[in-house]
Amino acid sequence: MIEYMLDFGFTEENINKIINTYPLNELTENTLFLNIQNNNSFFINFGYTNQEIINMTMLYPNLYTYSIHNLENKIKDLKDLGYLNKDIRKITKEVPSIYGYSIENIKNKLNEKIKLGYTFNEVVKISKYSPSFIVSSKEKIKQKIEDRIKIGYSYNEIIKISKQNPFFYNYSTNNISQKVNNLMDLGYTKEEVIKITVKEPSLFGYDIEIIKEKIRNIITIGFSYIDVIYIIKIFPACLNLDIEKIFIKIRDIINLDFTKEEVLIMIKTYPALIGCDIKNTKDKVIFYRSIGIGEMLTSNTKQMIQSIDLSYARYSFFKEQGIEINMDNYKKLFVQQKDFISKYKISNKELIEKYNYSEFIKENKNGLLI
Amino acid sequence: MDYLFNIGISELEIKNILEIYPNIKEITKNDIYNKIEILKSIGCNNRHIKNIIISNPNYLNRSDNDILILIKKLIKIGILNINLLLDSYPYFLNKDSYEIDEYINNELNKEKNIEDIINELEINPSIIDII
Numbered sequence: 001m002i003e004y005m006l007d008f009g010f011t012e013e014n015i016n017k018i019i020n021t022y023p024l025n026e027l028t029e030n031t032l033f034l035n036i037q038n039n040n041s042f043f044i045n046f047g048y049t050n051q052e053i054i055n056m057t058m059l060y061p062n063l064y065t066y067s068i069h070n071l072e073n074k075i076k077d078l079k080d081l082g083y084l085n086k087d088i089r090k091i092t093k094e095v096p097s098i099y100g101y102s103i104e105n106i107k108n109k110l111n112e113k114i115k116l117g118y119t120f121n122e123v124v125k126i127s128k129y130s131p132s133f134i135v136s137s138k139e140k141i142k143q144k145i146e147d148r149i150k151i152g153y154s155y156n157e158i159i160k161i162s163k164q165n166p167f168f169y170n171y172s173t174n175n176i177s178q179k180v181n182n183l184m185d186l187g188y189t190k191e192e193v194i195k196i197t198v199k200e201p202s203l204f205g206y207d208i209e210i211i212k213e214k215i216r217n218i219i220t221i222g223f224s225y226i227d228v229i230y231i232i233k234i235f236p237a238c239l240n241l242d243i244e245k246i247f248i249k250i251r252d253i254i255n256l257d258f259t260k261e262e263v264l265i266m267i268k269t270y271p272a273l274i275g276c277d278i279k280n281t282k283d284k285v286i287f288y289r290s291i292g293i294g295e296m297l298t299s300n301t302k303q304m305i306q307s308i309d310l311s312y313a314r315y316s317f318f319k320e321q322g323i324e325i326n327m328d329n330y331k332k333l334f335v336q337q338k339d340f341i342s343k344y345k346i347s348n349k350e351l352i353e354k355y356n357y358s359e360f361i362k363e364n365k366n367g368l369l370i
Numbered sequence: 371m372d373y374l375f376n377i378g379i380s381e382l383e384i385k386n387i388l389e390i391y392p393n394i395k396e397i398t399k400n401d402i403y404n405k406i407e408i409l410k411s412i413g414c415n416n417r418h419i420k421n422i423i424i425s426n427p428n429y430l431n432r433s434d435n436d437i438l439i440l441i442k443k444l445i446k447i448g449i450l451n452i453n454l455l456l457d458s459y460p461y462f463l464n465k466d467s468y469e470i471d472e473y474i475n476n477e478l479n480k481e482k483n484i485e486d487i488i489n490e491l492e493i494n495p496s497i498i499d500i501i
């Protein structure tokens with residue numbers, strides 16, 4: 001048995017741990033050897049590597065007390081709950097004791113989390129990324145929630161963040177508190193930091209030095225520090241983008257015949273432009289220029305947010321009414337729906353059905369001619 | 371990722387999405403299908419869906435349940451063209467229903483009336499993210 005285990009990759013220390021752990025130390029050497037061989041074969045067939053099996057059995061030597069039938073049933077139970085084989089491997093590598101939980105016990109653990117405000121599918125999803133979530137006691141999770149409330153987050157925000165960043169409960173309270181303070185040191189108020197991290201929970205995973213480096217990188221594009229702090233406040237997802245991706249996005253917008261200075265102003269005015277689909281941006285740029293209001297793109301960039309479907313429909317409506325849109329009256333395209341209805345007696349829904357942008361581009365593949 | 375190809379997202383665009391949100395690799399085909407179907411159910415066409423996913427890949431990572439509750443909330447408060455609102459500002463899909471309530475309550479506290487608040491939100495959905 002010792003030779004087999006050494007060949008498998010166990011160290012002598014590992015072997016000692018296994019043979020001296022209760023109740024494995026109650027088994028005869030032959031029975032224990034048979035269990036080890038059978039279970040190792042089963043685990044290998046299920047997709048674990050030798051090292052993963054060693055790590056699991058060091059965390060939970062009792063894995064060698066279970067029969068193959070028992071392990072198969074446990075995998076079936078987990079699959080019935082919605083986990084895939086790869087999820088089961090991932091979860092059990094981190095929490096091998098799951099193989100020892102009865103299905104009722106696992107369901108109880110899931111139900112405890114549901115009572116906190118998650119759906120069944122959300123609990124399953126979080127536990128795929130953060131396996132300890134499934135076995136954590138409700139008291140432990142409640143304590144973590146209370147700790148985060150003390151930092152300044154609301155209950156709803158905590159539940160939301162944990163769905164987006166399943167590792168949220170794994171961070172220590174000190175770690176989160178420190179992260180909040182670090183972000184405040186960049187120039188944000190606490191309220192802003194809370195909002196920013198709720199919008200982009202992945203920020204909890206970034207070291208503050210990485211965030212500072214990203215800020216320095218964005219400054220090199222031509223923004224001031226204050227600009228970057230504002231851009232992050234409005235569009236924190238920009239921190240997920242590599243600087244090269246931001247450069248490419250800016251270059252792509254410049255290629256739509258803007259100067260770099262214009263693009264920087266546009267982004268300062270409308271930071272989400274960094275994340276927008278360039279095809280969508282391009283369609284809008286071509287359209288507004290084609291109808292003679294291209295100047296608006298730099299002087300009032302925020303109007304770019306409006307869906308092109310609606311801009312096209314309203315433009316077409318005005319054109320049909322004999323109203324020419326120009327830089328003096330282009331705001332007619334962007335008025336609130338209730339004002340539009342009260343003045344022109346037609347809703348957005350009716351407009352976009354009557355003047356359909358998708359059909360228009362199909363008919364004008366070569367160039368958005370209005 | 372077939373469903374993403376089907377709505378016109380290119381291989382390069384998918385690569386970019388995965389670079390930003392590597393977790394998306396773990397999302398099942400069924401999850402992606404559901405997310406696309408939810409958008410179709412509110413009137414988004416493939417062009418809108420492509421814009422939404424490329425601009426806000428995090429949408430794929432959201433809970434279906436939360437998205438459905440959010441959409442119900444938008445319908446309840448009287449947003450008439452949710453597809454246009456999301457095409458305008460795909461990041462709106464990162465909101466939870468409670469955030470809409472909070473936003474509306476904050477605006478009501480500024481003595482605005484509910485109709486104006488909804489109209490403002492409809493014409494410029496990004497105002498919900500202005501801190």
